[in-house]
Amino acid sequence: MSLKFTRELIGLSSFDVKSIESIEGGWVATLTPALQSYICPLCCKPSTTHARVKDRRLKHLWIPERGILFVQVPVIRQRCNDCCHTWSLSWPQIPQRGKVTSTFRQLVVNLCDQKTFALVSKETGVAESTLSTWFYDWAPTQLPHPEDHQAPDYVCLDEFALRKGHQYGVCLQDHETGHVWKTGMGKKREELQALLRSYPFSPPTAIVTDMAPGMAKTVKEVWSETAVVIDKFHVIQLLTQALDRARKHSMTYATQHLAIRQHKRLLMAPPATLKEEEREKLAHWFTHDWRLEELYQATQALRRVYHLPTYQQAKQAFQAWVNRYQFSPNSAVSKVVKTLIQWEEELLNYFHYKITNAKLEGTNNLIKTLKRRSYGTPCLEKMTVRIRLECQQPSK
Ligand SMILES: [Zn+2]
Structure with missing residues (x-):
């Protein structure tokens, strides 16, 4: 590597590269300050070097599969010729303390955005706990600020599992952009109230939620002007889940007359997509199980309600x-x-606002991915930072 090339690679403009040598696991570039004279920060008069205390070696770059480039920088104390003030010289990207430059820290943090701490730790040799600290120091500074955005007209409220079956979080998401603005713990009345009160915008025109008990009432208590819409997919799901339970009770007929792959398809596929012979099979099944048929008809009838264009017709x-x-x-x-x-x-x-929780699907998948990447024990605060950083960003 030529020294000029190395200087550009290193990107620390306050220094010249004096030498570079290979060491176990990388290189060390010895740097010297580019400037020879420094002005006193108190009186603006020239100063002279009072002492060159020692050298510091800091991790500066991580080059994949090659190793780490360290920089060795001098610690220099200056003394003012005029007022006798003494101070240590400092340079951009070189923190006063610690063993890494801010370039290195940022580079490693960027790696953590897409990979697990464990993997980045293995690659770069930085301890996982240190990575976690660096990441969560940096990440909150990257999140969008409510002041920079318009209040969403519609918001979605949905829950997500932090630990399946144990701990649930809920999030408030902009219906249009999908951005998660706020998360909270659980769906108890007090928890929801606290979540809604801490929402960073004025209350939306409408909120779409599932059918958690007391949900509509709790929203009204905090956001009295906001219309509550229950999510259409959750409504239909009440019926399809009942239909699926009824199917399991109807297995005697099904196993005698139908191929296994047909059981579910016949009941769950939209009737219009079934072939004529499939419809005949379904009709024959129903002659043996009127309960199943009743549920099926009720489900299709409610689906048809959702297709109606106006509120009056739907009502x-x-x-x-x-x-x-x-x-x-x-x-x-x-x-x-x-x-x-x-x-x-x-x-x-729903027929006034035509909003659903479908946008949350993306976020829910993201949360699953984040959990698979497993950043230690799920903690709502850290999870929220991750979710907000990686979910769909809001438009301005
Ligand atoms: Zn001075």
């Missing part, structure tokens, strides 16, 4: 759906109807 059709199924002798059907009656206002609000 009438939903009322007709309730009348048709609420006293069904099939308790699996009437149970779902009973639940949805309680959510009528929020269900029909």
Whole structure:
């Protein structure tokens, strides 16, 4: 490596490269200050070098598969010729303390953005705990600031597992951009209230959520003007889950008459996508299981409600759906109807705003990926930084 090339590679303009030598696991570049004279910071008069205390060796660059380039810089004390003030010279990128330059620290932090701490630690020889400290010192400075953005009209509220079955977090996400603005712990009333109160914008026009108990009421308590919309996929899921349970009770027929791969497909695929012979099979299945048919018909009927274009049409059709199924002798059907009656206002609000939680899918997948990369024990605060850093960024 030529010294000129090395100087550019090193990128520390306050220094000249005096020499470079290979060592075990990399190189050491010995640097000398480019300037010969320094001005007193107190009186602006010239100064002279008072002492050259020692040299410091700092990690500066990590070159993949090659090693680490260290820089060796002098510690120099200056004395003012006029006021006798003494001080240590300092240079950009060279912290007063520690064994790495800020270039090195940033380079390693950037690696942690896409890789696990364990892997980066193995590659660069920096301890995992140090990596974690560096990363979480830096990451919050990269997050978007609410002051730079417009308040979202619509927000989504959904939960995500921090530890499956044990700990759940919830997040408030801009419906349009998908950016997560706020996260909190759990869905208890007090927890949700705290989350909504700490939301960094004025309350949105509408919020879309799942059907957690007390959800609509809790939102109203904090955001009295905001309309609550229950997520259409969660609504349909109530029925498809019941349908799936009914299918499992209908296995005697299914195993005798149908191929295994058909069981689910016949029931779950949109009827329009089934072939004629499949529809016949389904019809025949239903002649042996009226409960299954009732659930199936109720599911398709509610799906049709969701396709209606206006609020008025949907309201009438939903009322007709309730009348048709609420006293069904099939308790699996009437149970779902009973639940949805309680959510009528929020269900029909969908037709005013047409918003769903679909945007959160991306975030939920991201969270799964982040958890797979496993950054130690899930901690909401750190997880939030990761989520906010990596989720869809808000538009200005
Ligand atoms: Zn001075």
